[in-house]
Amino acid sequence: MEFIVEVAQPEHVKYAEEICNEMRESAKARGTGIAERKPEYIIKKIHEGKAVIALQGDKFAGFCYIETWSHGQYVANSGLIVAPDYRRYGLATRIKERIFELSRDKYPHARIFGITTSLAVMKINSSLGYEPVTFSELTQDEAFWAGCKSCPNFDILERNQRRMCLCTAMLAPSKNEVEQMKHDLSDLIVVANV
DSSP, X not given: OOOEXXXXXXXXXXXXXXXXXXXXXXXXHHTOXXXXXXXXHHHHHHHTTOEEEEEETTEEEEEEEEEEETTTTEEEEEEEEEOGGGTTSSHHHHHHHHHHHHHHHHOTTOEEEEEESOHHHHHHXXXXXXXXXXXXXXXXXXXXXXXXXXXXXHHHHHHTTTSOOSSEEEEEOOHHHHHHHHHHHHHHHHHHHO
């Protein structure tokens, strides 16, 4: 099956309602939490150039968007969804790779994080360089945690003073941190060869 995975453009706003419905239905089917979003929010992300959409022809196939926190110190790739007819084709991986690349290009100083209950998403994140971390390593921005209120597991998060929930927290270094690590490693190699 052929898919187009690209940064969402204004002509893609027509899919906003479908994206929100798919997020809601997927969360219900899995019995896990996902912060609900309204079509207006999805449209805003598209207009800001902070979303990736996957299409199969002219049919909606998948979506993910960027959120920034703590004055741009943290970025989250949120709302990953693949329509049921298009699952098992590796589309979630392609969407995550593209949104990760977009996040690093737009916010090279920001660390990229996510919280998820999905083993498949954890595997994709690991392949991109994310590592599991405690919630204390994530943004402490109140607006981020307020987004969890629509999740059915919010009481667990609150009961544990936002230290743990059913989600696993994952964090990837910023683009600049990765470049610095590569630079430091090349310096070590040069010194070792001298």
